[in-house]
Amino acid sequence: MGDTCGMLFYTPPPMIIDGKQIAAKVKAEVAEGVKALKAKGVHTGLTVVRVGEDPASAIYVRGKRKDCEEVGIHSDEHHLPATVTQAELLALIAKLNADPKVHGILVQLPLPKHVDERAILDAISPAKDADGFHPFNVGALSIGIPGVPRPCTPAGVMRMLEEAKVDPKGKRAIVIGRSNIVGKPMAAMLLEKHATVTIAHSRTQDLAGEVARADIVVAAIGKAELVKGDWIREGAVVIDVGMNRLADGKLVGDVEYAAAARRASAITPVPGGVGPMTRAMLLVNTVELARRTLP
Numbered sequence: 001m002g003d004t005c006g007m008l009f010y011t012p013p014p015m016i017i018d019g020k021q022i023a024a025k026v027k028a029e030v031a032e033g034v035k036a037l038k039a040k041g042v043h044t045g046l047t048v049v050r051v052g053e054d055p056a057s058a059i060y061v062r063g064k065r066k067d068c069e070e071v072g073i074h075s076d077e078h079h080l081p082a083t084v085t086q087a088e089l090l091a092l093i094a095k096l097n098a099d100p101k102v103h104g105i106l107v108q109l110p111l112p113k114h115v116d117e118r119a120i121l122d123a124i125s126p127a128k129d130a131d132g133f134h135p136f137n138v139g140a141l142s143i144g145i146p147g148v149p150r151p152c153t154p155a156g157v158m159r160m161l162e163e164a165k166v167d168p169k170g171k172r173a174i175v176i177g178r179s180n181i182v183g184k185p186m187a188a189m190l191l192e193k194h195a196t197v198t199i200a201h202s203r204t205q206d207l208a209g210e211v212a213r214a215d216i217v218v219a220a221i222g223k224a225e226l227v228k229g230d231w232i233r234e235g236a237v238v239i240d241v242g243m244n245r246l247a248d249g250k251l252v253g254d255v256e257y258a259a260a261a262r263r264a265s266a267i268t269p270v271p272g273g274v275g276p277m278t279r280a281m282l283l284v285n286t287v288e289l290a291r292r293t294l295p
């Protein structure tokens with residue numbers, strides 16, 4: 001221990017927020033909920049609609065159905081050809097909306113270009129909206145109506161913060177990315193927990209400077225390692241929503257992980273971070289939608 005000077009600036013390694021582990025805990029809770037409903041005669045069911053032959057969608061949907069099986073949720077899949085018309089899709093959704101065995105509906109995105117994605121998502125009954133993407137549920141989040149489904153990725157991030165004992169109250173949080181499925185609902189949820197929230201995006205003037213002020217950084221841009229480790233404030237909590245497949249097949253996040261981990265107090269890995277939590281929260285939404293059908 002000769003280098004006492006170095007020790008003055010020693011920072012402990014960060015807590016790795018393990019998404020797989022927290023997802024396992026969430027799934028055990030869901031399994032309990034599913035069982036309790038079954039005892040009351042309600043068999044929780046999720047229906048996934050998949051369109052076309054996108055290989056990634058096929059893999060994701062298979063994963064979601066396996067998750068359902070693990071927690072006792074009945075899952076169905078409607079696989080339609082890429083040539084399906086908008087009217088046919090809307091007719092299927094109307095049928096699922098009317099089917100009492102279907103508690104949650106998920107239309108796997110992206111949809112083929114000739115289909116109006118917004119019109120499809122709007123057609124899903126808000127009471128069966130497993131993704132929390134319907135405008136009614138988006139509005140409910142925005143004005144704080146409780147008991148409605150919330151977008152799975154930001155809901156998963158909030159659960160990760162809770163498990164890591166990170167209270168956003170009064171902290172500076174920055175959300176990088178402003179998508180309807182992650183960035184905007186993420187900002188709303190952090191605000192609800194009393195963070196001071198900044199939303200940064202591709203036109204933000206000084207991203208490095210904005211990130212450097214933040215106690216909580218949520219990166220949801222979709223560009224491999226765009227957030228540099230040396231932007232991270234000493235002791236900040238870093239949540240990496242990104243999943244970018246490199247040419248060599250490696251999966252990396254939106255944050256330069258190793259360099260960020262040298263400054264962060266807690267950080268999520270990719271893979272094994274937010275991804276598994278997104279999947280787990282879909283199960284939470286589904287069982288909650290089923291519970292809401294009880295008298």
Ligand SMILES: Nc1nc(=O)c2c([nH]1)NC[C@@H]1CN(c3ccc(C(=O)N[C@@H](CCC(=O)O)C(=O)O)cc3)C=[N+]21
Binds near residue numbers: 109279
């Ligand atoms: N209506 C709809 N809802 C969605 O929630 C939705 C969607 N459409 N379309 C596609 C995206 C993508 N998505 C993922 C969630 C978790 C992982 C996941 O668990 N990833 C693993 C890594 C898997 C790997 O190695 O490739 C992880 O991060 O550890 C991946 C992808 C949900 N999506």
